[in-house]
Amino acid sequence: MITLHQLSKEYKNIKVLDVESLEIPKGQSFGLVGNNGAGKTTMFSMLLDLVRPTTGYVLSNDIRVDQSEGWKPFTSAFLDETFLIGYLTPEEYFYFIGELRGQNKADVDRMLGDFDDFFNGEILGVRKYLRDLSKGNQKKVGIVAALIGNPEVIILDEPFANLDPTTQIRLKKILRELKEANGVTVLISSHDLMHVTEVCERIVVLEKGRMVKDIRTSPETLRELEAFFSGEIRENASLA
Amino acid sequence: MLQRFISLQWKSFLRAASFQTNLALKILMGFMALYFIFVFSMLGAFSYKIIQGQLEQDPLQVINRILIFYLVGDLVFRYLMQRMPVVNIKPLLPLPFSKNKIVHFSLWKTVLSFFNIIHAFFFIPFSVVLLIEGYPVGNVVGWLIAITALIYCNNFINVFLNDVDQVFWSVLGVFITLGVLMYFRVFDITAFTAPVFDGIYENPVWCAVPVIILGMLYCTAFRYFRNRLYLDDGLKGKTSEVSSEDLSWLNRFGSLAVFLKNDIKLIKRNKRSRTSVLMSVAFIFYGLLFFSGGLEVYEGPVWRIFAGIFVTGGFLFTFxxxxxxxxxxxxxxxxxxxxxxxxxxxxKWWLVVMGTVISTVLASFYIYFGWEVYLAILVSAIYNVGVNSHMVLWGGAYIKTPIDLTSNKKAFGDKQAFNVKTLLLTIPKLILPLLLYAAGHYTLGPNFGYLLVASAGIAGFAFKDRVxxxxxxxxxxxxxxxxxxxKQKA
Structure with a gap:
């Protein structure tokens, strides 16, 4: 589904991302972990053609994302609040996205009905503009909007951050359901090792722009990741 | 403590994203400020002679007559442009400053604002001229103090105005009506206000009244702020009451309807875009300068097209x-x-075209000055739709200034105006139609000129797909x- 080929990004001669090759098959739920500055957001931005690669390219369904716009109809994403339109109400925003993805009002309403739990009564019908919602509620809106219109590729950057524990659990359930649904490729990044290991079947660790681990999730994965990241601390301590 | 505040302020000024862009811009901004200072001082220095020469009345009384409109105009301008000082307070709150100090500092900061200082460049030279002309010192000084106090009153009134839109709009409406009534000599508000200012001049002791009002306003503003220095109160951005609206009539635009609906919400729900629309309405009246024969320099026939481009293109240019x-x-x-x-x-193109058409319809009152005039406006509208609508969209691609929709900062004089590429694009926008018209006007007469401009517009329209x-x-x-x-926030 998604192929990264010799993808790299340099800012002022510093490589912030350098991925030799990465293949994400259709239907995989893919997790990306790494410390701040590891290149997670840069990588996701490049998948969406929001950042121009220094070298290499991204193929999505055999379409080069920087050369054609053909990937847009089957791809949706929520990276940060710049994906929200502040002066719309949540409903208006959902309908807007729906219209862009060929869904009418009724389709969107039906789909939103499934998320009543997730919204916890704080999103629909609150008569507030998105810019006046709390960070957590904005995130809920962005995540659900990314699910509108049956996209085949869904990219979520740090979906668990800023969410309350109840919502985190509900989000995990939603992501697991997406995994069951046939053919939806979900890419998420997270700082929370426990969450990613629970919802992703494959986890890639980025460190300073490089892929240092590529794991198929198993019961041992969480321990392996924890060992890896605490090993980093020890290493740094011994260096200092 | 005070130095700390000031150094913070200085840094926020120097390190502002807009300020750091480039040196040329800083210099240009400096020139702009100097230009305004120059214009105001010249006005101050020479308006005495001009008024005396043109109207043969006592210049001071003339000034006193229009002073009420000057002050209200100043207030309107401030409301639109001047930002309130609440913005940078938040990080100071948990630090060991007394709240009173923070509020005093914020309020005093507004005192030094350009919006206040600029008036001094008019009134001080004017007063000096008055003294040279032999007006008594005590009276002139009293008058000057009173006016300065009133201008600072505006400064503090504006602190409250930011919170009450409705009051502001109704005041503005009343004064526009009064201005129109005065113009047509139906009712003259200045008959009531001018004697007040004259009275202050006659008995300078009365200048104490505006000063006392100023003091009271300061105290009120202080208390107002001091009591609301909480995150969920005065420091909270305004959360507007949501109005949902049905824009389904736009669905006839097919796939464009999605964006058009969104753009109309964008315009209606954000302060910055509303100001733009308001400015484009002002553009409609810009033509009065040309067609009413008010300014001799604009009498040339070519200026008609110039005026027409602005009258119909207000929305096109501002949005x-x-x-x-x-x-x-x-x-x-x-x-x-x-x-x-x-x-x-x-x-976006449709939106601009709609704006142009609406402006053209609104501008139909220019028929009052003759069909010839409205023809110039219509022809310019065609040019705006056919050529300039493409030009602004093209130029927009090079303008990379993020817009903060919720504030009016930089609504005027953005750095985009000085972008070389956009500057080059103004040539076809403004100069080309003038040249076309001139070419026609001076060879085969005005109608040929109109024809040339209109056909340029139609040609642009025909090539829309290519463009x-x-x-x-x-x-x-x-x-x-x-x-x-x-990504770099403004």
Missing amino acids: GQFVPSWDSSYYPLMMSQNIQYRDYLNS FNLIEKVYKNEKYKTLVAY
Whole structure:
């Protein structure tokens, strides 16, 4: 589904991302972990053609994302609040996205009905503009909007951050359901090792722009990741 | 303590994203300020002679008559432009400053604002001229003190005005009505206000009244702020009451309707875009300077087209110029959603065209000055729709200033005005139609001139698809740079 080929990004001669090759098959739920500055957001931005690669390219369904716009109809994403339109109400925003993805009002309403739990009564019908919602509620809106219109590729950057524990659990359930649904490729990044290991079947660790681990999730994965990241601390301590 | 505040202020000024862009801009901003200072001082120095020469009345009394409108105009301008000092207070709250000090400092900071200082450049030279002309010192000084106090009253009134839109709009409405009534000599408000200012001049002791009012306003503003120095009160951004609206009549535009609906909400719900629309309404009246024969320099026939371009193109210039910056706060969404560039551009184009058509219809009152005049306006409208609508969209691709929709900062004099590429694009926007008209006017007469300008517009319209291909390519080329630029918050 998604192929990264010799993808790299340099800012002022510093490589912030350098991925030799990465293949994400259709239907995989893919997790990306790494410390701040590891290149997670840069990588996701490049998948969406929001950042121009220094070298290499991204193929999505055999379409080069920087050369054609053909990937847009089957791809949706929520990276940060710049994906929200502040002066719309949540409903208006959902309908807007729906219209862009060929869904009418009724389709969107039906789909939103499934998320009543997730919204916890704080999103629909609150008569507030998105810019006046709390960070957590904005995130809920962005995540659900990314699910509108049956996209085949869904990219979520740090979906668990800023969410309350109840919502985190509900989000995990939603992501697991997406995994069951046939053919939806979900890419998420997270700082929370426990969450990613629970919802992703494959986890890639980025460190300073490089892929240092590529794991198929198993019961041992969480321990392996924890060992890896605490090993980093020890290493740094011994260096200092 | 005070030095700390001041050094913070100084840094926020020097390190502002808008200020750091480039040296040329700083110099230009400096020149702009100097220019305004120059204009105001010249006005101050020479208006005495001009008024005396033209109207043969006592200049001081003339000034006193229009002073009420001057003050209200100043208030309106402040409301639109001057930002309130609450913005940088938040990080100071948990630090060991006394709240009183923070509030005093914030209020005093506004005292030094350009909006206050600039008036001194008019009134001080004017007063000096009065003294030279032999007006008694005590009276002039009293008058000057009173006016300065009133201008500072405006400064503090504006502190409250930011919170009460309705009051502001109704006051503005009343005064526009009064101005119109006075122009047509139906009712003259100045008959009541001028004696007040005259009275202050006659008995300078009365200047104490505005000063006392000023003091009271300061105290009120202080208390107002002091009591509301909480995150959930005065420091909270305004949360507006939501109004949902039905724009389904736009669905007839097919796939463009999605964007048009969104753009109309954008215009209605954000302060910055509302100001733009308001300014474009002001543009409609700009033509009065030309067609009423008020200014001799504008009498030449070529200026008619110039006026027409502005009268019908107000929205085109104030809104269209900033496409796609209006969408800057969610540009990554627009770039990754299922949106084709062409639809996006097309919807903006339609919006600009609608704005131009509405302006043209509103401008039909120019028929009062003769059909000839309205013809010039119609022809310019065709040129605006056919050529300039493409030009602003094209130029927009190079304007990479993010727009903060919720504030009016930089609504005037953005750095985009000095961007070389956009500057070059003003040539076809303004100068070409003038040249076309002049070419026609001085060879075969005015009608031929109109014909030339109109056919340029129609030609542009005919080539719309081609031009759009070109613009689309420019937008794609500039995409990454634009995304990076929009990330830097204004």
